[in-house]
Each structure stands twice: as structure tokens, then as C-alpha cells.
Amino acid sequence: MKTIKVTLDVNNEKITLQVKPYETLLETLRERLSLTGAKEACSLGSCGSCTVLVNGKPMRSCLILTPEVDGSSITTVEGLKKGDKLHPLQETFMEKGAVQCGFCTSGMLMTAKGLLDRNKKPDKKAIIKTISSNICRCTGYKKIIEAVEEASKRLG
């Protein structure tokens, strides 16, 4: 089957690729670009562990075909830090103990980043609502919510 040429801006780096028409963005990121931060869990859009930012909006990369996002800018968890400095969300996630097995963490971070980008000072209710779209089976969410609250303070 014919491949399709796509140009993506992944973590501020322009990349041109030949992809299969039925290839998901998650497959492209993990298997072609070795960006394994985004994880595949349910693969049906229910768990959120594959969340990345597409043009600044958090999206499930397992439900997006790579040809669909031709020309878009993609931010994965690998692109969250600035130089050597971690993003405040990454710092607070470590400090508050919001990471246990770590499988959901990249999705959580990207979902939280999406929230803080559109709402600088979210209240606890808004954080819970946004974070509820991602499944975490270890932490019980309390630490994650605390970490997002703390990060919004530091960013503010």
C-alpha cells in the first residue's frame, strides 16, 4: 500500500516521514521516532496513557491517524522540559509522590499540561474533572491532584 508523506513538528523539531495510511500517531511516535514516553494501554481511548499535545490540545494519540495531523505540532512528555530544567509539573509529580509504577504518568502530565495551558489557576474540582479522563491504578489520584495544584501555584 502506498505510503503518505507527512511533516510533523515534534518537540520543536521538524520531521518529514513516510507513513502508512493506517498508522496511528502513537505508533509513529513510539516505533519510528523512538519517543516511548507515550504508552499504549487500552488502545481504544479509554485510559489516557497515550495522551500527547497536538497543536497545544491534549489528545489520545492511539485514536489519531498520523496522516490526519500532517503539519501539526506535537508535544510529547520528552519535550516537556526546557533545556536541563524539568517542567514544574514533572518536579511536583516527583516531590508529591504522584508516580508509582509510572505507566500512566506521561499521559497524566500531558493532560495536566493541557489543563494548565488553558486555565492557569484551576480549582480542585476542575483538576479532578480533567484528570478523571486518565486511569491510574496505583496512586488513588490524591497525590496526582496535589501535584497539579502545587504546579499551578509555581507556574502562577
Place this chain on the structure above:
Amino acid sequence: MILPRFEYKKARTIDEAMELYNKYNGDAFYLAGGTDMIPLLKQRLFSPKAVIDIKGIEELNVIRKKGGNLLVGPNVTLYELKENPHIKKYFPCLFESLDATSCETLQMRGTIGGNIMQNTRCLQYNKSLEWRTARGFCYKMGSKECNVVPHAKLCFSNYCGDNAPSLMTVEAKVRLVGPDGIRTIKMERLFSGDGKAPFTVKSGEILKEIVIPLKETKGVYEKLTVRGSIDYPLVGVALTVIGSSARVAVTGIGPLPRLYELKEVNEKTINEIADKAYEDAKPVANAVLTPAYRKKMVRVLIKKAYNRIESGGKR
């Protein structure tokens, strides 16, 4: 999970999309958000020859006011529609159902058109190919009998859209464009009542617009789920009061949302409608809660919705 092989085509206009559809002899899917469609493809419930991306069609992407109507393009995302000030002001019922649909992240990708036109669901149907092969295909998949109700030559799958029922209560219409031209039908006429082919849409037709008459309404949406976030309604009730009359729609049970109209809205008429909806609801064991419980909840949720409207819409 790997997707089946298909070709990917981008359409810039409606005509181009229909042309592509014809080129593949109808063995193609229109793709907007894909949040509902991609899982169906991954589970091999469908494997079309081509997928036609219609996100690039500008005219399907706008919300505008025209002649006392609000015209909503089907490619408007659920989140964008929810944030539109007209929705909150005029149609609180629709606002609540949009808010109750899935989660914020999926609302940013999923579109209103795709949400309305989602396929019906069943515990025996929405499974992987391996699971379904081991179990034996059901009536919806082309076998002779239903897998849920033995010997039934009928599909009992549930329509699980949140927003079609609330759109029905605000008297919305849909405009479809196809090879035979444009036609506008009432929202409730979009549903065939047949679980195997739940829509009355003809082959190749595209949802062009959703037309909602701009009237101030009062309304609420009540939804029964097991998971607070990201869940299909096991029962959903939309209630909108327009002046002294009201419209109630029940979703999540059977292949179509049922609409009930009340000329006069008060406690007595609501109780009558709740009883009627309870009688009409015929759930079977094809969702995660028992049919008896889901049936009872139809009456409960209609009364609850009315009580909330009486107390000003607050939860």
C-alpha cells in the same frame, strides 16, 4: 491494537468527499474525530477499503446564527460546542449532555456529528474479533440469531449517544446532503429503530448541519453510568421545558432514543410520562447493569430530571 489496512483520503469539499465515496463503491468511511470510529476499526467490526477525512471541509466546521436558528456544523468538536455561549444560554439540557459525554480530552477530538451518528452498542458486539469468533457472531454481525436473547431474529443493541436525545428535546433538525440532493429531517427521523442499521441515512449521505431553533429553554440531562468519567449512558434522560410544554427523550435502551411530548408540564403529567417510558423501555442483558435495574431507573431519572428543573437546575 493494530488497525486494519485501508487507504487514507482527504476531502476539501462535500462533493469531493462524495466522489471519493463513489470511487470506492461505498466501501469507505467518513472520518471526523474518529474517537468512536477508530476503536470499531481496531476491533475489526468494520474494515473499509478507504477512510475519507472530512475535517478539512470548512463549511462543516462552523457555528452560526441564521433566521432564528442556530446552525451547527457536524465537525464542531463537543468541547467547542459546549464552550459556545449560545448553548449554555438557550439549551441547558444540551450543555449538560455535552458535558456528560466522555471526558474533556475526548471532547476536544470527538465531533457532534460523529457523536450523533455513532453505532449502537452491545456487550456481545463491541468486542475484539478473537472474542467474537470464539463466542460465535451475533445477529448484528450477520448471524441468524441474537446472542443475548436466544432465538431472537432481532438486534437489541443500545444507542448510547448522549447528545441526540437532548437535541431531540430542543426540536433540532438535521440537514443531510447526498447524491439525490439536500434533505432536512427532524432529529427523531434520523433513527430507524433497527439495531442492525440504526440510521435512516442513505448510502454516501453526509450530515451537513444541525439546525436548532433559538428559543430560551429550561432543561437538564440525567445519566446513569458506572464510571463517573468516560462512560456510555446505561440510561440517559434529557428533559427540556419550553414555555408550558416539555419534551423528554430516553437514551441508552434499545436502538433509538425515545421521544415523549407533554403539552402541559406538571407533576401529574411527568408521572404519567415516567410510567409510559418505563413500560416502553425493554432492556435486555446486553449492558453492564441488569435489565431490571436499568428499566426502573428510566422512571427514577425522569422524575429526578423534573425535580431538578423545579429547583432551578441545580444538582
